[in-house]
Amino acid sequence: MLSNILCEFYMKKFFVGLVLTLLLPLTALAQTDIYIRGSGKLFPIALPQLCLKSGESKANREIPRIIAKNLIISGYFEVLNPEAYIEEPGKCLAPQDVVYSDWSVIGAEGLVRGTVEQAASQITIRLYLHDISRQRVVLGKEYSGSSEQIRAIAHKFSNEILRFFTGQAGVFGSQIAFSSKVGRFKELFVMDMDGSNIRQLTDDRGLAVSSSWHPAGQMLIYTSYRKRRPDLFTINLLSRRIQQITNNPDLELGGKFNKDGSLILASRSSGKESDIVLMRPDGAVIRRLTRPNGSIDVSPDWSPDNSRIVFCSDRSGGPQIYVMNADGSNQHRISFVSSNYCTSPVWSPAGDKIAFVCRAERGFNLFISDTDGSNPLQLTSYGNNEDPSWSPDGRYLAFATTFGRGSVTHIAIIRNDGSSLTQITHGRNSDSQPAWGPLPH
Amino acid sequence: MRIVKVLMAVILVFGLSACACRTKQVGAGNVPVAAEGSILKDVHFAFDSYALDSLAREILRKNAEWLKAHPDRKVEIEGHCDERGTNEYNMALGAKRARAVKDFLVSLGIAADRMSTVSYGEELPLDPRHNEEAWAKNRRAHFKLL
CATH class of the missing domain: 3.30.1330.60 (OmpA-like domain)
Structure with a gap:
């Protein structure tokens, strides 16, 4: 487990030094608006096996597979079934020699082809995105690195494809932390955003819940019962070192670092009160932001500029969503959808939206509204859907869902317009409380 | 003879405590059943x-x-x-x-x-x-x- 993490660490370090060469001028970039699709129509794209030019490698098969999975998750593409491809799998052809009619006839509008060259431990991968109707290459990249970097390379090119089509790079390669049952305990796990590479982080043998990321992306803050009483802890993803942040008989929950990691927002249940508090990273409370009026105030989240805070409060009866300034002033309710139970607010990375959960239509469902509560949009309407967490680009929400009547929860991803629901985890241990990490550097 | 007795007692105590400790680790967690x-x-x-x-x-x-x-x-x-x-x-x-x-x-x-x-x-x-x-x-x- 540790070697796995260390390996990743070195990989990340090395990746910064990756050669990233633009092979072709992106003259087509100015015309990308042609490609932007609404969530209704998906862009049909083909991802055949790459040409293995030299050496032995699995990359020629794995890279198209990883990119295909990413593009499906993105919600913008329909990946055409490889069995329909006319071109022989892995055929080596110069980009200009591609027979476009072989691809247009099966309905492809986009095509990703490329080459793999493996020499010793060094791998060189060239990837091209073809526009079938214009019969030309519109995006080309060369990557080189070690063979362990195949997945990272596939993610990089997936992000480039998304940038080409939508004007904004994707978030492939980012990670999602979550809680999952291990026997009667709940432990923290982390995975790649496509659901692969799941690793157990904690062995707290209690409840490890409500995790969120430090802005630098190498540490999580979470609530754990590892010392029998709930307190805030941090865990470093590389060293697995756990540090205790609070140590008291109270219940601290939902810790959220601010954008430079110098402050922690959390809720603290103490005696009759459950309030939002601001702490230093050492757990020392700077001040209480909500009044001790006997109500439950929980689940705070920062606006991206840290000037405001959204939280959940039952001060008006059932739980509803409230916004206040970062100093605690101007507390006002923003959730007015027809529900007597709204919780779990999270502020979008662009700052213009808030996602939350409300009990509606006999289940718990995801909603998005403007930060003043206007323009509410219900994203889900089936089963129980909880714990939303924004992707770093704000295009998606990860959340925990039962997919209908089931009782086991899985992590799923949905576009912020409610389209393209994709199941990410498939285990039987009730995965919950996803926390989407920042983009890797 | 006395030394042997003491030694046996020591072994017994250590043995028992080690056993108890292991049992606790396997069976117990940090939250109740x-x-x-x-x-x-x-x-x-x-x-x-x-x-x-x-x-x-x-x-x-x-x-x-x-x-x-x-x-x-x-x-x-x-x-x-x-x-x-x-x-x-x-x-x-x-x-x-x-x-x-x-x-x-x-x-x-x-x-x-x-x-x-x-x-x-x-x-x-x-x-x-x-x-x-x-x-x-x-x-x-x-x-x-x-």
Whole structure:
């Protein structure tokens, strides 16, 4: 487990030094608006096996597979079934020699082809995105690195494809932390955003819940019962070192670092009160932001500029969503959808939206509204859907869902317009409380 | 001979303690196994509520009698919720339930320092099923004798 993490660490370090060469001028970039699709129509794209030019490698098969999975998750593409491809799998052809009619006839509008060259431990991968109707290459990249970097390379090119089509790079390669049952305990796990590479982080043998990321992306803050009483802890993803942040008989929950990691927002249940508090990273409370009026105030989240805070409060009866300034002033309710139970607010990375959960239509469902509560949009309407967490680009929400009547929860991803629901985890241990990490550097 | 006896005793003690330690590590965790109260009965709550109804108060009066009769015993009051609603809110709700029970027992004359509270939210259901009956059982305050 540790070697796995260390390996990743070195990989990340090395990746910064990756050669990233633009092979072709992106003259087509100015015309990308042609490609932007609404969530209704998906862009049909083909991802055949790459040409293995030299050496032995699995990359020629794995890279198209990883990119295909990413593009499906993105919600913008329909990946055409490889069995329909006319071109022989892995055929080596110069980009200009591609027979476009072989691809247009099966309905492809986009095509990703490329080459793999493996020499010793060094791998060189060239990837091209073809526009079938214009019969030309519109995006080309060369990557080189070690063979362990195949997945990272596939993610990089997936992000480039998304940038080409939508004007904004994707978030492939980012990670999602979550809680999952291990026997009667709940432990923290982390995975790649496509659901692969799941690793157990904690062995707290209690409840490890409500995790969120430090802005630098190498540490999580979470609530754990590892010392029998709930307190805030941090865990470093590389060293697995756990540090205790609070140590008291109270219940601290939902810790959220601010954008430079110098402050922690959390809720603290103490005696009759459950309030939002601001702490230093050492757990020392700077001040209480909500009044001790006997109500439950929980689940705070920062606006991206840290000037405001959204939280959940039952001060008006059932739980509803409230916004206040970062100093605690101007507390006002923003959730007015027809529900007597709204919780779990999270502020979008662009700052213009808030996602939350409300009990509606006999289940718990995801909603998005403007930060003043206007323009509410219900994203889900089936089963129980909880714990939303924004992707770093704000295009998606990860959340925990039962997919209908089931009782086991899985992590799923949905576009912020409610389209393209994709199941990410498939285990039987009730995965919950996803926390989407920042983009890797 | 004496040395042998001492040595055997030492081995026995070490052996036993090592054994006990291992048993504890394997069997125990840092959260309790969900169980129904036997000596001190559980009290139950309505959905999203920490109010004590008349039945809950009656049970707590009986629990208070037992606590008065056993002044050396301390308890931990656990607050629990059903699975509906969000984990984080339910964690805070469980804390309120435990606290409501403690406050009522204090009002009946039980010393506050004999009672600690802890919330497990919806994480340790007594009944794992997903229906009204199970939810009603799971919305509870449970007493753990310390």
